[in-house]
Amino acid sequence: MDLIEFPAMGRSDLRELRIAIDGAFREFTRAYGETLENIFHPIQILLVFIENLLIDSPWILVLAALAGLVWALGRSLKIVAGTVLALLAIGYFGMWEDTMRTIAMVAVCTLIAVVIGIPTGILMARSDRSNATITPILDMMQTMPSFVYLIPVVMIFGLGKVPGVIAVVIYAVPPIIRLTNLGIRQVPADVLEAAEAFGSSARQKLMDVQLPLALPTIMAGVNQTIMMSLAMVVVASMIGVRGLGQPVLQAINNQYFTLGVMNGLAIVAIAIIFDRATQAYGKRLQKHLEAVHG
Amino acid sequence: MAEAIHDIEIRNLYKIFGPNAAAYVDSVKNGMTKEELKAKHNHVLGLDDINLTIPAGKIQVVMGLSGSGKSTLIRHINRLIDPTAGELLFEGKDVVKMSESELREFRRQKTGMVFQKFALFPHRTVLENTTYGLSIRGVSRREADERARRWISRVGLDGFEESYPNQLSGGMQQRVGLARALTNDAEILLMDEAFSALDPLIRTDMQSVLLDLQSELKKTIVFITHDLDEALRLGERIAILRDGRIIQQGTGEQIVLRPKDDYIASFVRDVRRGHVITVRTIMRKGAQAESPVTLPATTLLEEAARAMTNAEVSRANIVNRDGQHIGMITLSKCVAEMIAPDDTEEVDPETEVA
Ligand SMILES: Nc1ncnc2c1ncn2[C@@H]1O[C@H](COP(=O)(O)OP(=O)(O)OP(=O)(O)O)[C@@H](O)[C@H]1O
Numbered sequence A: 001m002d003l004i005e006f007p008a009m010g011r012s013d014l015r016e017l018r019i020a021i022d023g024a025f026r027e028f029t030r031a032y033g034e035t036l037e038n039i040f041h042p043i044q045i046l047l048v049f050i051e052n053l054l055i056d057s058p059w060i061l062v063l064a065a066l067a068g069l070v071w072a073l074g075r076s077l078k079i080v081a082g083t084v085l086a087l088l089a090i091g092y093f094g095m096w097e098d099t100m101r102t103i104a105m106v107a108v109c110t111l112i113a114v115v116i117g118i119p120t121g122i123l124m125a126r127s128d129r130s131n132a133t134i135t136p137i138l139d140m141m142q143t144m145p146s147f148v149y150l151i152p153v154v155m156i157f158g159l160g161k162v163p164g165v166i167a168v169v170i171y172a173v174p175p176i177i178r179l180t181n182l183g184i185r186q187v188p189a190d191v192l193e194a195a196e197a198f199g200s201s202a203r204q205k206l207m208d209v210q211l212p213l214a215l216p217t218i219m220a221g222v223n224q225t226i227m228m229s230l231a232m233v234v235v236a237s238m239i240g241v242r243g244l245g246q247p248v249l250q251a252i253n254n255q256y257f258t259l260g261v262m263n264g265l266a267i268v269a270i271a272i273i274f275d276r277a278t279q280a281y282g283k284r285l286q287k288h289l290e291a292v293h294g
Numbered sequence B: 001m002a003e004a005i006h007d008i009e010i011r012n013l014y015k016i017f018g019p020n021a022a023a024y025v026d027s028v029k030n031g032m033t034k035e036e037l038k039a040k041h042n043h044v045l046g047l048d049d050i051n052l053t054i055p056a057g058k059i060q061v062v063m064g065l066s067g068s069g070k071s072t073l074i075r076h077i078n079r080l081i082d083p084t085a086g087e088l089l090f091e092g093k094d095v096v097k098m099s100e101s102e103l104r105e106f107r108r109q110k111t112g113m114v115f116q117k118f119a120l121f122p123h124r125t126v127l128e129n130t131t132y133g134l135s136i137r138g139v140s141r142r143e144a145d146e147r148a149r150r151w152i153s154r155v156g157l158d159g160f161e162e163s164y165p166n167q168l169s170g171g172m173q174q175r176v177g178l179a180r181a182l183t184n185d186a187e188i189l190l191m192d193e194a195f196s197a198l199d200p201l202i203r204t205d206m207q208s209v210l211l212d213l214q215s216e217l218k219k220t221i222v223f224i225t226h227d228l229d230e231a232l233r234l235g236e237r238i239a240i241l242r243d244g245r246i247i248q249q250g251t252g253e254q255i256v257l258r259p260k261d262d263y264i265a266s267f268v269r270d271v272r273r274g275h276v277i278t279v280r281t282i283m284r285k286g287a288q289a290e291s292p293v294t295l296p297a298t299t300l301l302e303e304a305a306r307a308m309t310n311a312e313v314s315r316a317n318i319v320n321r322d323g324q325h326i327g328m329i330t331l332s333k334c335v336a337e338m339i340a341p342d343d344t345e346e347v348d349p350e351t352e353v354a
């Protein structure tokens, strides 16, 4: 037997297999594509609404609102000052509108990731079986090249905002699920036992003890989710998501060095703003843990 | 105030740890030992035929070395651990058979618990920790706060209501633990080595706090310890656990005077006997002494000896609670009993050979 050549299935068999699967999927798309689009339509409405709000409002108000949000999260003047300066520079270099689109996109994606991720993480923390089932799925979501799942998403939804959001959420939701799970599992057993001894129901244990104690860890997950959705913005621009990713893509195709760098830096700037603000918030949540006594 | 009126009755309680526990209960009932169970079936015998009546309104101490099953036993009382067999009766109901919701109600209304490692909620202030039990059973915030503040004050933590647990020393944290359990205002108070993590001085201090509170609260307290001095100081009844079995139970005095076996004897050897034994136990019943000194029956030997020495007499009369004469005691008998019996007397010649 020839051990050099791997005994692969015949070329024609392989092609037929591919054609069969592709055909079946196309069939599925034709049959349910419209239903799915309708189901996901609210995402489009929400995204467009936030985009328009950020773009059509006077820039000075938007700037003030963003600064206020960053203050509410971090309570740090330094971070607020950095935010204002960065946004002013972005506006001055003509990237205001694209930046607003990207912020809207990231906001919607993060919101969806939180809504999906926290309950899933809770489920995983509560049952070892669901933990064992979901963990490999998360591994797959994180290692699968994002272009691969762009294909079916685009086949179903075509180009546009919604497939972009879906692709970004698939890419960015695993950390918040994992860290919610981890945060809940890390709650000390003796504290849980105390809650139980006082007669807490499962729900009371979750709301009064597990989630509050897991919150700093969950916030670390939110932070990572935001960072990953920002990173995905450029890839998502390939399927028609507008924002800072598009000029970058354009720059790659036409070798516009400066355009690429400027938009790249704008992405970095908002990444840093989001990161610092959410991290500072996470720190504030942990205030009670600052050890005074050993 | 919930003064305790119901005994806790534990009947034929068995606990086997392991995936197939129920299958081995019968073997254990037929005399299989902890070692055999471990070697043959790889299951751990946690509790072995526990029968114990914990009297209402008293402090019941459970004592034993590490791994003897003390924590396992106390966790059965509020069913944090489910038994493999047996019953646990309170107010005529079997806690073991309670449904999920009945059990929750039982824990909320009838029990409070204090933990060895405090187990406070780190994200809640002292006040919020203390109101926890009331808040989960739906008592209004205002009433809960008011009741909690009273207990925080009773355990001596005035002014620390808004502190977080990690801003407090160990002793203070355990006061919070005690306040949290007391605010529940339940008949039963479960304390698993509640003071073991504290420095000796603070520990004695907390014992005083507990005794002081108990003299007015009269709760049914189950107190776990591996410290004999603590057991003798707090326990109105003491049960000694070894390898999941109760090997002796009685008052501290009974256990010190008549240890049932060598294991317990070695436990009580170093005890200050004069501090535990009362004159009632060793008096000559009915006899009358020519002496100006009269002592209540519950006087400790040390105090009795001091009273006689101070009065420069060698005998004293004993009276009961109503002041009736019931017997007499001599100074020499008193001192003889205070000195631990000679070691050579205690060691069984047979075990020495082995
Ligand atoms: N969940 C469990 N699974 C298996 N074995 C257990 C479990 N919990 C307790 N045990 C065993 O049961 C026995 C009694 O344990 P327990 O914790 O009640 O002892 P303890 O008297 O409280 O000891 P300590 O003084 O160290 O707290 C030990 O042999 C222990 O190994």
Ligand SMILES: [Mg+2]
Binding pocket: B070, B071, B072, B193
């Ligand atoms: Mg223990």
